[in-house]
Amino acid sequence: MATLLYRLGAFGARRWRTMVIGWLIVLAAVIGLGLTFGGSFQNSDSIPGSPAQTALTRMDRHWPEPDKQSAQVVFQAPPGHKLSEPGFQGPLRASLAAAGKVAGVTAVGDPAQDGMVSPDGRTAVAQVGFSTAKDSDVPTATLDALKATGATATKAGLTVVYGGDAYAPTTSPVGPTELIGILVALAILVITFGSLLSAGMPLLTAVLGVVGSMMATMGLASAVGISENAPTLAVMLGLAVGIDYALLIVSRHRAHLASGMPVGESVAKATATAGSAVVFAGATVLIALAGLSLAGVPMLTSMGLASAGAVAMAMIMALTLLPAVMSAFGRRLVPKPGSRAARTTHPARTTMGAKWVSGVLRHPVRYLIVVTVGLLVIAAPALQLKMALTDDGSNAKGTATRQAYDTIGHAFGPGANGPLIVLVEGADAKATAQTAAAVKQKLKGIDGIADISGIDTAKDLDAARIQVIPTTGPRTQATSRLVSRLNEVTGPVARHSGSYVAVTGQTAVSIDVSTKLSGALVPFAVVVVGLSLLLLLIAFRSLAIPIKATAGFLLSVSSAFGAMVAVFQWGWLADLLGVPSLGPVGSFVPIIVMAVLFGLAMDYEVFLVSAMREEYGHRKDARRAIVVGARNASRIVTSAALIMIAVFVDFVFGKDPDVMPIAFGLAFGVLVDAFLVRMTLVPAVLALLGDRAWWLPRRLERFLPHLDLEGESITAGPDGADRIPTRDGLESESVAR
Structure with missing residues (x-):
């Protein structure tokens, strides 16, 4: 190469x-x-072919809806008042009528008819449809015009909040x-x-x-x-x-x-x-x-x-x-x-890196124990890592979507932000009706359900659906357990009637995705660990180096996970970092952090250990190789790590709830890996191993390909010019200017 x-x-x-x-x-x-x-x-956060996504696709065939953008307009009366009061009814109706006349708005729902008035009568939610496609942004002029229609209700003393997909904050x-x-x-x-x-x-x-x-x-x-x-x-x-x-x-x-x-x-x-x-x-x-x-x-x-x-x-x-x-x-x-x-x-x-490594070599056992125990303590919170997909409740508190999300949750209960739907498809209209009635009967009395809607039958009479409002929010473990419970309860009804019964809705789809990602984390970790062992075995032709490097990577990534739990779930330093909400981290965060940190950890391992290996190849002095290698590479490793950390930290302050934990985990993981694992644990372990660190069985050496990381195949000729190997021997490559 x-x-x-x-x-x-x-x-x-x-x-x-x-x-x-x-x-x-x-x-x-x-x-x-x-x-x-x-x-x-x-x-999009769906998995094609997952149970909830399959059911959602089947439901869309019976209740076809335009694939368009939508929004929510939330009206709330002052404390102690209701929207049904005469002073509020007229302004509310006027605002809804004006919203329907905005260019680009195709439909405005009636909260009373849609059942979107809170039990205390203080809050109502109107659904708004746009002509804009689902994956496109609604023009700013349309969104501003819609907001302007709430002026009448606001003047009457109502609080008007706008949320939903159309108002979701966009990040560059x-x-x-x-x-x-x-x-x-x-x-x-x-x-x-x-x-x-x-x-x-x-x-x-x-x-x-x-x-x-x-x-x-x-x-x-x-x-x-x-x-x-x-x-x-x-x-x-x-x-x-x-x-x-x-x-x-x-x-x-x-x-x-x-x-x-x-x-x-x-x-x-x-x-x-x-x-x-x-x-x-x-x-x-x-x-x-x-x-x-x-x-x-x-x-x-x-x-x-x-x-x-x-x-x-x-x-x-x-x-x-x-x-x-x-x-x-x-x-x-x-x-x-x-x-x-x-x-x-x-x-x-004599660089700072060389001085630091020399200090480590004087007490390798002490540094090995102290650093390892310290990282294990930092990694301990990772045992409580919880994962879920982000939603509007993950946005910053000042955003319109978060305000609408919180208002709906307080008025209707946290489960209103993530309703579940039980879909029933029968062989004919009679079978569908009977199965739907049996399913609704089974749902009664299940813990964790705040409300069960009536049976909504499709126009073709071949399908029916029942909406279930959980008592908990869409990102909680309790809601995930409720979905599993609903599937368990409705399963026997489906088998007995021969009908298709499934739990669906965006919340159920998100739970399927989260479950899939959680299940993929351990197999992916096994693949990554195995890959690191193989690549480093080829690169350094040593048994000890790959094992040491992989153990160091596991310490780094575990520490990153532990720090993420402390900040994003427990709230440590959350205010300082501007974390918008506490709770489970995004389901895709751990696997991305593991993948990226693996590559970066191997970067630092190669940069540092290849310099040590080069010196060891020249003098066969294990201790000297550690010091000289650190002197040659530590400045580059530390500079590279600081640059990585600077870039990642800036993305933490970007306030994107999906990216923040990834950037934080990578910044913390790089900090640990570069300065504690590579610059401290690696020299300590190599010092304790001595020459054994570079040993490889001869049988294994014959089977491994040779990877020239330090240009050993390039030699200097008598004229000082570099010579590179060709099929016929060495060829002088004259490129001097």
Whole structure:
């Protein structure tokens, strides 16, 4: 692999103008296609073929409804008053009549006829339908005009709140907080390199990679369904890994230049050595993200594949465009003599990382015990991790949808925000009616039910449905248990009558998705652990290194889960972080955090341990290899981790309830993995193992492919030029400028 990357870097160094112009043309074409054919992202959390989704599809055939956007208008009288009072009835009716005349509004429900007046008579909910398609945004002018119709009711003393899908807050993948993250990343790069020019190159390639991947995702959205959360996750990961991968290559290039190596050779060799680590690290992230599709949830699949595309673009940019840019700037990237950046490239330098690792080596057992016990304590809350899909109750309290959600919950009970429907399909009208009556009788007396509606029979008389209002909210475990109980109770009725009976509704569909994702977490973890063992076994040709790295990853991800429970379920630091609501984390959050953190943990493992392995291969001194490897790689690992954390933290403050726990879990997991696991536990364990850390049975060694992460296949010839292997031996690759 190093040989191929050397040739790629050499080509980029020689033909940097061609490479830069070619990339600009490609990016312009992708942007043009994305803007021209870009589709809309979907707000869908269903699983095709799941019991609740299948029943929902069958119900839609009997009660066809237009696939259009909808909203809710909630009217509430002051405390101690009712909407039926004469002073409120007229203004309420006038507001509803005015709402029906708004351009783009197709239907306005009557709360009294629809049974949407609270038992105390103080609150009423009117359903509003729009002409806008379900997956499209209702024009702002229409939403504002609808809000204006409530002025009459408001003047009469009523409180009017607007909620529902049409008023759901929209979040942009990139906003002001993300721009702050980029500036923080730039500051870290400037401190790392001591040069604004060198610091700007990783940002340049990362931003261009994110732009290209996002435009491609927009274009694909017109042909395939992509979750509305996919772009935000892809931008977050693409930006973070794009900066980190370029940071590794640029830092290696500057070290070569500081030693006097010609620009062309330096670019080629940096691409071959650091680029090999980038390919390996990026491949682990890609495999983990693509593996999310194994859960069988379309929403999660689109998020994983979109993010994998962003990571792939970051890798390609780092291996092709970045060498050309480095070559274009020539020796202007050489650290200035006497500068801090120049001192860090000196072979005899002593870095903070080397000092820290030296301290760990003096007391390896102490550090191993203290850090491991500390991380296990942090991970303990993960045992209480609860998962559910987010809904309007997860939004910030100041949003219209959250206000409507809370008002309905207080007036009608928490279950009103997530009603369940029992669908009955019989062989004929008589069988349907008899089965529906039997089902309704069975529902009486079941704990957890607040209200049971009458039997609603379809126009074709072949189906009937009964609405069930739980006593608990849609995201609670109690509602999930109620769905299971309803299926148990109605099952015998269906078998006895020969009819089709199923529990459905959006709440039941969400519970199916959550159950599916929860069940996929453990098998996915087994796959990830097995994959990490195999990849690291090939990369480092050692038995101890993969086991140690995998154990460290499990500590990191468990700590991330524990921290998420403390913040998003228990409320620790929730106000400081702006967490909109406490409760179960999104069902897709743990599996995404595990997948991404796995790839990032392998990044740091490769960056750090490959430097140690390179030194051990030269001198066969295990203790010296740990110190020298840490001296060579710790600065890059810590800088990369700080950049990752800065990017993720900014997405925490983006206030998206779906993205916040993911960003927080990744930020905390990277903090733990880079500074406690890789920079502390890894040196401690390697020091205790000594030479045994690098041992591999000879029989196993013969079967493993050789992965050259440090460019060992590239040797220097008598003339000082690098030589790379060919079929006929060694060939001198002259790329010096």
